[in-house]
Amino acid sequence: MTEQKNREIRLVRRPEGLPRPADFELVETPVPAPGPGQILVRNIYMSVDPYMRGRMMDRKSYVPPFQIGETLSGGAVGQVVEANGHPAFRKGDYVSNMEGWREWFVSKGAMMQKIDPEAAPIQAYLGTFGMPGLTAYAGLLRVAKLKEGDRVFVSAASGAVGSIVCQIAKNKGCTVVGSAGSDDKCDWLRTQARVDEAINYKTCGDLTAAVRKTMPEGIDVYFENVGGAHLEAALANMRPFGRIAVCGLIEQYNATALPAGPRNFVSIIGLRLTVTGFIVSDHFDMQQDFLRDMAAWKKDGKLTWHETVVDGIEHAPEAFIGLFKGANFGKMLVKIGPDSAV
Numbered sequence: 073m074t075e076q077k078n079r080e081i082r083l084v085r086r087p088e089g090l091p092r093p094a095d096f097e098l099v100e101t102p103v104p105a106p107g108p109g110q111i112l113v114r115n116i117y118m119s120v121d122p123y124m125r126g127r128m129m130d131r132k133s134y135v136p137p138f139q140i141g142e143t144l145s146g147g148a149v150g151q152v153v154e155a156n157g158h159p160a161f162r163k164g165d166y167v168s169n170m171e172g173w174r175e176w177f178v179s180k181g182a183m184m185q186k187i188d189p190e191a192a193p194i195q196a197y198l199g200t201f202g203m204p205g206l207t208a209y210a211g212l213l214r215v216a217k218l219k220e221g222d223r224v225f226v227s228a229a230s231g232a233v234g235s236i237v238c239q240i241a242k243n244k245g246c247t248v249v250g251s252a253g254s255d256d257k258c259d260w261l262r263t264q265a266r267v268d269e270a271i272n273y274k275t276c277g278d279l280t281a282a283v284r285k286t287m288p289e290g291i292d293v294y295f296e297n298v299g300g301a302h303l304e305a306a307l308a309n310m311r312p313f314g315r316i317a318v319c320g321l322i323e324q325y326n327a328t329a330l331p332a333g334p335r336n337f338v339s340i341i342g343l344r345l346t347v348t349g350f351i352v353s354d355h356f357d358m359q360q361d362f363l364r365d366m367a368a369w370k371k372d373g374k375l376t377w378h379e380t381v382v383d384g385i386e387h388a389p390e391a392f393i394g395l396f397k398g399a400n401f402g403k404m405l406v407k408i409g410p411d412s413a414v
Contacts, residue, residue, distance in 0.1 A: 084141065113169065119147035235265055253273060378402030
């Protein structure tokens with residue numbers, strides 16, 4: 073084991089605007105050895121997520137910023153290669169962890185969970201059965217208070233979160249319209265995610281008019297992932313007492329100046345809308361219900377997903393940057409290890 077090398081990605085400077093490959097560096101270090109009560113894990117897949125962009129800024133937020141020169145962190149799934157007397161983990165266990173952006177690591181097991189490769193492919197625990205899936209589940213059911221028969225509009229509907237929002241809403245008996253940035257993504261939303269209509273926001277022209285055409289009776293629930301023109305279009309088509317769950321505003325994550333607010337924000341008053349921002353970590357108490365329902369929907373053929381997989385940890389920065397260019401179709405993953413490390 074000592075002859076192998078561990079590769080990891082570090083942040084070398086804080087990005088200005090859209091991140092660039094030069095903001096990151098690939099570093100080789102020795103594979104660590106587990107001490108007493110520790111485990112050695114070989115990561116197999118790592119996740120890149122839009123929220124990581126905020127952690128690259130030196131500012132206070134709901135998660136601490138990444139530090140210059142330190143190895144980045146994020147969601148990953150891997151396999152226990154060696155267990156030095158650990159009471160809970162054994163060699164061969166597959167585990168989810170927050171030690172992404174590196175191939176190997178040692179741990180005492182904090183913030184790690186065993187995952188069942190029989191229930192779903194291991195990489196799905198970074199997407200549909202992981203944080204993005206729980207974000208969709210909690211944001212739609214608890215934050216937006218979804219009800220049967222609601223008319224639901226979802227931005228970035230072919231993404232890791234949006235695609236699951238669409239399917240949960242359909243499974244709950246709702247009418248669903250989603251937006252995406254290509255005809256292929258829109259076709260997938262209609263044929264696989266079962267949405268009632270999909271809008272290619274890059275070719276539809278007036279987005280507000282396109283939403284109105286597909287949702288003539290208005291929107292009860294808007295699941296917000298983008299901001300900007302999408303938020304304006306949703307506000308222009310909301311029904312009285314509608315609910316907006318604000319998951320993300322990816323359109324402005326790389327902005328170097330604050331954008332103008334929605335021109336029609338005042339409609340929140342007259343329509344008596346509820347607009348609620350949320351963070352998935354506030355809803356971890358829903359984890360058991362989430363996994364139970366997702367497994368049942370998968371078994372019944374009411375749940376599917378799409379993944380974009382980039383090979384090699386050296387390409388992780390490119391995969392991350394691709395999130396902001398629409399390069400991902402569904403969950404963006406980086407494969408950084410063999411399917412089995414033992």
